[in-house]
Amino acid sequence: xxxxxxxxxxxxxxxxxxxxxxxxxxxxxxxxxxxxxxxxxxxxxxxxxxxxxxxxxxxxxxxxxxxxxxxxxxxxxxxxxxxxxxxxxxxxxxxxxxxxxxxxxxxxxxxxxxxxxxxxxxxxxxxxxxxxxxxxxxxxxxxxxxxxxxxxxxxxxxxxxxxxxxxxxxxxxxxxxxxxxxxxxxxxxxxxxxxxxxxxxxxxxxxxxxxxxxxxxxxxxxxxxxxxxxxxxxxxxxxxxxxxxxxxxxxxxxxxxxxxxxxxxxxxxxxxxxxxxxxxxxxxxxxxxxxxxxxxxxxxxxxxxxxxxxxxxxxxxxxxxxxxxxxxxxxxxxxxxxxxxxxxxxxxxxxxxxxxxxxxxxxxxxxxxxxxxxxxxxxxxxxxxxxxxxxxxxxxxxxxxxxxxxxxxxxxxxxxxxxxxxxxxxxxxxxxxxxxxxxxxxxxxxxxxxxxxxxxxxxxxxxxxxxxxxxxxxxxxxxxxxxxxxxxxxxxx
Numbered sequence: 486x487x488x489x490x491x492x493x494x495x496x497x498x499x500x501x502x503x504x505x506x507x508x509x510x511x512x513x514x515x516x517x518x519x520x521x522x523x524x525x526x527x528x529x530x531x532x533x534x535x536x537x538x539x540x541x542x543x544x545x546x547x548x549x550x551x552x553x554x555x556x557x558x559x560x561x562x563x564x565x566x567x568x569x570x571x572x573x574x575x576x577x578x579x580x581x582x583x584x585x586x587x588x589x590x591x592x593x594x595x596x597x598x599x600x601x602x603x604x605x606x607x608x609x610x611x612x613x614x615x616x617x618x619x620x621x622x623x624x625x626x627x628x629x630x631x632x633x634x635x636x637x638x639x640x641x642x643x644x645x646x647x648x649x650x651x652x653x654x655x656x657x658x659x660x661x662x663x664x665x666x667x668x669x670x671x672x673x674x675x676x677x678x679x680x681x682x683x684x685x686x687x688x689x690x691x692x693x694x695x696x697x698x699x700x701x702x703x704x705x706x707x708x709x710x711x712x713x714x715x716x717x718x719x720x721x722x723x724x725x726x727x728x729x730x731x732x733x734x735x736x737x738x739x740x741x742x743x744x745x746x747x748x749x750x751x752x753x754x755x756x757x758x759x760x761x762x763x764x765x766x767x768x769x770x771x772x773x774x775x776x777x778x779x780x781x782x783x784x785x786x787x788x789x790x791x792x793x794x795x796x797x798x799x800x801x802x803x804x805x806x807x808x809x810x811x812x813x814x815x816x817x818x819x820x821x822x823x824x825x826x827x828x829x830x831x832x833x834x835x836x837x838x839x840x841x842x843x844x845x846x847x848x849x850x851x852x853x854x855x856x857x858x859x860x861x862x863x864x865x866x867x868x869x870x871x872x873x874x875x876x877x878x879x880x881x882x883x884x885x886x887x888x889x890x891x892x893x894x895x896x897x898x899x900x901x902x903x904x905x906x907x908x909x910x911x912x913x914x915x916x917x918x919x920x921x922x923x924x925x926x927x928x929x930x931x932x933x934x935x936x937x938x939x940x941x942x943x944x945x946x947x948x949x950x951x952x953x954x955x956x957x958x959x960x961x962x963x964x965x966x967x968x969x970x971x972x973x974x975x976x977x978x
Contacts, residue, residue: 496639498804518653551633553972554637598930656676686799793844795808804817814861819908
C-alpha cells in the first residue's frame with residue numbers, strides 16, 4: 486500500500502522515537518503527532534538498553550547535548566543485589582567480542598573454569614563507579630546506555646521533532662473511523678468533537694489505553710502464568726556524592742526495587758505483587774530498607790504481556806501500547822526502537838505478507854524478553870510467600886528448551902537466528918546465567934579445555950590485556966566526569 490502521510494497518536498517516548506526514526510528514513514512523507522498535555526506520561530522509564538545508541542546514531546542526536554539537556558548519566562549494565570547469596574552484574578560492554586569465532590565462549594569458559602566472580606573479573610570499574618578518563622570531548626564516552634530524566638527526555642525529543650518539521654497537533658482523540666476493509670480512514674478529535682484527522686498509516690502510541698489498535702481487533706496475551714509482578718510505586722531520593730554507573734536492582738520481600746542516578750537526584754521504585762501486599766505496605770518496606778521516609782510520586786498498576794498482532798491493517802501499535810513486561814532490564818524503550826527499525830523494512834508499499842512477517846518477528850522478540858526476565862527469578866531464595874511463588878513457576882516452553890542447551894554449553898548466536906531484532910542475545914544470557922549459577926561448571930570447563938592450546942593462550946592474553954588496560958589508563962569518578970563533561974564546576978570539591 487502506498488503511503489504519503491503517517492499519523493502518530495501519543496506524545497510519550499515511544500511516539501517521539503517513532504516519529505524521529507520514520508522522519509529520518511522517509512524524509513518526503515508527511516508526518517504528524519497528535520498529543521495532548523492533558524494526558525501525562527508514565528515517566529518512570531529512566532534507563533535504556535544498548536539499542537539507544539543505535540537510535541541516537543541513526544537520527545543524529547549528539548551525546549553531549551543529550552547528557553546536558555536530559556540530566557543523563559552513564560549506564561554500563563545492571564547490578565543485582567540480594568537475588569542470590571552474592572551480587573552479580575549484567576554487563577553489556579563486554580570485554581570479549583561475539584563476532585570473533587569462539588572468543589566470547591572461550592573467555593567466559595576460562596573465567597568460569599577458574600571459579601572467578603564476573604564482577605571481580607570484568608567489572609572492576611563498575612564496582613567502584615569509575616570511568617576511564619582521557620579527554621573531555623563529545624565522543625569521549627564509549628558507552629551505549631544511559632540513565633536520564635524521563636520528563637526532560639520527552640521535552641528534548643519533542644524539540645528534535647519540531648526541528649525536523651514534524652507537525653505537532655494538540656488534541657485528544659475521541660473516536661476511530663474504520664472502513665469495510667478494516668483500515669482506519671480518520672480519527673475524531675476532541676476539539677468541539679468536529680476535528681478530523683485523515684492519514685494513510687496510523688501508529689498507536691497511546692500507552693495502556695491502546696486506543697486505536699483495540700478498535701482494529703488486536704488481542705492482549707498476558708504473561709500472568711510466568712510473571713507475577715503487576716504493581717509499582719515510584720519515588721525520588723536526594724542527590725549523593727556517588728553516582729552508580731549501573732542500574733541497581735535490589736531484591737525485596739515481594740518483588741524488587743530499582744535505583745537509578747540522574748543528574749541531581751535518584752529515581753527509584755518498588756515493583757511488587759499486589760496479590761500479596763498493597764502500595765502502603767510496599768512503601769513501609771522501602772522505608773525500612775532505606776531508613777528514611779519516602780514520598781510516592783506515582784502508583785502504577787500494569788499487566789505483563791503483549792499484543793497478538795501489533796500490526797493490523799494500516800495501524801501499528803508501539804511502546805506500552807504493544808507490549809510491557811516489567812521494568813526489569815529496561816526493555817520498553819529498546820523494544821520501541823527495534824519495532825521502528827523493523828517497520829522501516831516493511832512499510833514502503835507494504836502487503837499482508839509484510840504485516841504477517843512483522844507480527845511473527847515481534848512475537849519472537851517478546852518471547853525472548855519474557856523468557857529473559859523470567860530466568861532472573863530462577864533463584865534459590867524462598868524466604869517469603871512471593872519468592873516461594875515465583876521460584877516454583879513452570880518456565881515457558883521456549884525457555885525450558887534453551888536452558889537444557891545452556892546448562893552444558895554457553896549460548897551461541899545460532900540460538901537466536903530467527904530474527905536480528907531480539908533485545909537479548911548470547912552475551913546477555915551468558916552474563917545472567919553465570920550470575921545465577923545456572924551453568925554446569927564442570928561441563929563448561931570441559932568445553933573450554935577442548936579448545937586448542939594456542940587459542941587458550943590467545944584468550945589468556947586477551948584477559949591479561951584487560952588488566953593492563955586498567956593499569957595504564959587513569960580512572961575518574963563517574964560524577965566528577967559528568968561534572969566536567971557538562972562544563973560545570975566540580976561540585977565534589
